[in-house]
Amino acid sequence: MRAVLTIAGREIREGIRDRWVLAATLLLAVLALALALLGSAPVGAVKASGLSVTVVSLASLSVYLVPLIALLLSYETVIGEIERGTLMLLLAYPVARWQIILGKFAGHAVILACAALVGFGGAGLAVAAIGSDWQAGAWLSFASMVASSVLLGAVFLGLGYLVSALARERGTAAGLAIAVWLVIVVLYDLALLGVLVLDEGQVIDASLLPYLLMLNPADSYRLVSLAGSEQVRVLSGLASVAPGQAFSPIVPLAMLFAWVAAPLALAAAVFQRREV
């Protein structure tokens, strides 16, 4: 435990030193603020609370941005330390390899959580300050959106470590990380859409769709973060994909946790067998 905390502490300190925390927080804050302020304009027409609109637009932003930030943080964890020559010394210390992965994960997760909390939280406060209608429900869905964004980031941290433990060079790791992002965040949905259109409901019918979506962590994230309130579900169009109360966010939430644990465990296993 001491080893894990020590390594986590160093990652956080390094993150602050090389301005990683600052950059990620600012990026999220600026974009969130822009979306929040622009997004509050149509509030009157749909009679939705400003915050609900903000949740929807922020969630659709995070699904692209948060994985990218997480992968940037994590893709060189193993291979970068090998190439810089710092790993050999670390491994000669009384530390198990899984503790190194777990420590880095804890540190990076804190960095992500800070960025999301400060970046998104700032935007939420700005919207609340402008808008007059206060709804407890809207706040709850906002909080769940922020929390699930951190969870989504954690998924991609694990995937980044896996890429890093597998790659022979830092450049390869970067390429693989981009590929992972592209496939999971962009191409999966496109492919699913294409199959649905071509298939015309013969093999895959609409009842299967939510489950196919849940297999993908990015879509699971959408289901979780947008399931917060009915208003958000309607606004996001989620109500048409996963209609009614039949759909609880528990399953996609469990899916997200599984997506955090599996790549992390796999990364530790690959790292364990790797020759340094």
Added chain:
Amino acid sequence: MTGPAFQLQSVSKRYGATEAVRSVSLSAARGECVALLGHNGAGKTTLIKLMLGLTDRDSGSVSVLGADPRTHAAIAIRGRIGFLPENVAFHGTMTGREVLAFYARLKGVALAECEPLLDRVGLVEAGAHRLKTYSKGMRQRLGLAQALLGQPQLMVLDEPTTGLDPLLRRRFYEIVRELREGGTTVVLSSHMLTELEARTDRAVILRNGRVVADGGLSELRRAAGLPAHVHIRVAQGPPADVVARVGGAELMQVNGRTASFTCPIDQKIPVLRRLADPALAVEDFDIELPTLEEVYAHFSEREDSPCGPS
């Protein structure tokens, strides 16, 4: 704890097609200082990695401070090992003091130990600066400081003095001497041989992954069978005649009244006695024993036939 500090038995390791270490057996008693010598690629670093559990052997057995480095039990054992890798690197955004504190925490060593260590390697002033401003010598000193954390029972130093100026190098060997006096087993690898002379109990010479010689320096000299070089100057007459009258000598060079010849080292005294005969009129005399450099060259350039006293 008793027993050897480390013991390797017919250990082999290959990386792809290259056999980095071939059936090496090697052990060291507690408190011994062993130098691993060999050209680049001879297997020194691989041997060190095998001892630290950084890489896994293909066959054979390894025990370090009583534990097999690839088992889970060895993780705790690593707390009693100090290691300075070749070309040590640190995270550039941290200060020297922070780096040392980080490694102290990992090793479970009291943070109060850090400041005296920084002082010992002469980095008290620089301790507040970030690592990216450090010179190679400063990084090496910080590397030594982290290796010294927690008074290790086994110290493994891979090419420790590369990049150090002569003054630091001397300071470095002073620290190694202090360690040995404290009972620490020291393993150090090097390809610079002259500076190791008189600093190690034992030299292990590696070539192409094999141990080709293992022993004390005088043992190695004897085993190498290299001759002593004798230079003489005579008062009168051709010096070659004098050499001819010394049994077992082989004339190398004649230059005026001086001559050089070689003789087996175990013939030193008989040769000396004969040269002392006043009839030979030897005016001056010099003897050169084979240096460690020559012994090393002898072992590392020989054809591939493993042997050597141990």
